[in-house]
Amino acid sequence: MSFPRPRNGRPSGSSGSSRSSSSTDPLIASGLLCQMKDREKYIETFNFPYCNNVGKYEKVVKIGQGTFSEVFKARDKKDRTKLVALKKVLMDNEKQGFPITVLRELKILQLLKHENVVNLIEICCTQASQENKYKPSFYLVFDFCEHDLAGLLSNANVKFSLGEIKHVMQQLLNGLFYIHSNKILHRDLKTANILMTKRGILKLADFGLARAFSVPKTGQQNRYTNRVVTLWYRPPELLLGDRNYGPPVDLWGAGCVMAEMWTRTPIMQGSSEIQQLLLISNLCGSISTDVWPGVEALDLFNKLELPRDLKRKVTDRLIPHVKDTYACDLLDKLLTLDPKQRVDSNTALNHNFFWTKPMPTDLCYMLSQLTQSMFVYKESSHRPGHTRAAHSQQMARAKPSSTIVDVNQDRVF
Template identity: 70%
Template sequence: MNTKDKEKYIEEYNFPFCDESSKYEKMAKIGQGTFGEVFKAREKKSPKRFVAMKKVLMDNEKEGFPITALREIRILQLLKHENVVNLIEICRTKATQNNRYRTTFYLVFDFCEHDLAGLLSNVNVKFSLGEIKKVIQQLLNGLYYIHSNKILHRDMKAANVLITKSGVLKLADFGLARAFSQTKNGQVNRYTNRVVTLWYRPPELLLGDRNYGPPVDLWGAGCIMAEMWTRSPIMQGNTEPQQLTLISQLCGSITPEVWPGVESLELYNKIELVRGQKRKVKERLKPYVKDPSACDLLDKLLVLDPQKRYDSDSALNHDFFWTDPMPCDLSKMLAQHTVSMFEYLAPSRRPGHMRAHHHAAAHHHTGVAVAAAAQTQVTKPSSAIVEGYQDRVF
């Protein structure tokens, strides 16, 4: 085939199960990350129907279709649940001379109006205790479902938790997800531990564990749950050793006494761990959380030893969800907010509003971060703000 024939062949090639992306009209960019870009779009045939289109990054197209995207698609096709994003289809652009005969592929999802990081960064969005319970209950339901299907999410964070305007929560971004298996006849899993955004990364991954499972997602769920009150990620380390220090200052020193077997993890003796720290999860979070059963559940999720950390089933059975106020519908509260809120769209903090941020950085060693949200109308979740600020009400 000469070049002309090749180009003609590519241009006229028909993908029978993959519609053209031109059936959708892009309206706005709503996300950007290592995974690529996400757009809000409407279906041209039925303009009232909105979707989210996630561009598949084809950086290394010599290798063909990216293996990570194939894994994500395979997992999303398997998972069908109210609390997991719904993949509608994969669509593509036409290969033409204009795009150097390179097709772009998009994953097309049902559109969700908000992500949790966007909602929490807006001081005008106020969750009642019953509404917080509903958010966390749905989050744990989603995790229970994916773990029952032997899938690990591996990137739990507030920005990956979507919420529709009718108040339905969806776990999103399965770009780092993978299937897991129980270790059989002494064969140990060797998964990569370079997963999960640093602030939400559990201690076993930071210590180099490669034979991990669902508890890695439950640690993230605990961090997200605390954030429902603090309005900002609770442990904001800049490096892995610093993240471990923040974890130790909140959850107590990492020792074989509290975590049998930890000494066998690859980095246990290579990283200098803080000694002599007492566990202060309840004590530190009580000023924000106030509800005793919420503090107790947080205490059971943020457990150093993954074997002792609550799983989603135990968490869903915790008194927190079965005492007044009961988990309640979010749609009434969300109806007051007609503009979509996504972490990507939250305005950055303006220079004049950085004072608390700097104050926080100077006191970074204290571990629990709380938003300086009162500073601006809408803020990015801010850096760690500490003990002196604990009487602030959010």
């Protein structure tokens, strides 16, 4: 028995569904288009509460670039004398909304109000439009600071007297004492993240890696990430895998910054985590249970062949540059291997270094002689590929090596 062949070459049962599909497809497409246009219109007219439009500020020049942000010097359009710093949050790779790290930074900055901590004025955004693919940009607005410490130290014409160095370090330690008292760790202390106003006021900046900390209960430990702090300023406990740490990680960075006030360049410039540990050992002595009880419990201590029988040389290496015995003694205490024995900010502020002549000297006069702002980012336009900030970021991302290269050359001393 044979069936009649359809005239159009298709199964006879498909003709009705074909007509139905062809008639409804345009309706579905039209409906989706309307939904899309309604969505775009909603986004274009939506205003974020508590966020002003960034158009109230006029960008002057770009002064900073990081992995997660760009920083611009800007001027208030209504008050032309008012300068601010606009920190643009980069969200090109974000697929799950606003970055959680920025939310953490905002919460911390709203909590901290101190003369030596950068001041967050407000949060601004751009209007969503077709031009920006309906993705508004968000900006953190700060009081403008004319310089960062890295930019000042990279300029050979800027010379700090001993009294001025004391004032810089006094303000830095005051800022650290304040944030630690409020249970906040900075976790990225370096000269590029220390700002200076033209009046000589130091400001701790860039809290993008900061977090709140707590004292663990008996028998428990914190489990913070140890992938923090730019490599050249990273303390030995983090390099050995410690995840139960606290304020001493910032004090190690303060010691590195203090030494840099004389050497004008980072004192330990490792190209990997392993080499950084070697440089630390060459300067601060071998890492062992004798000088650091409990270090054997850290994950990487028994997995690495660390150098042995190296003597501590912090004072010997630094005295030719520093030439102040009290300064060398404080540096020795800040660059202590065992974080439990490392001096805290309160004790450091009471050190004889700050209470002997010359006393801490105001920086206002020295900085008033400078005719332009100095930021380490601006240096990159003159020396591509050779800025400390760019290299530090590159080094911080370097993967650990499985072997230690015996490098005895000293890149500073």
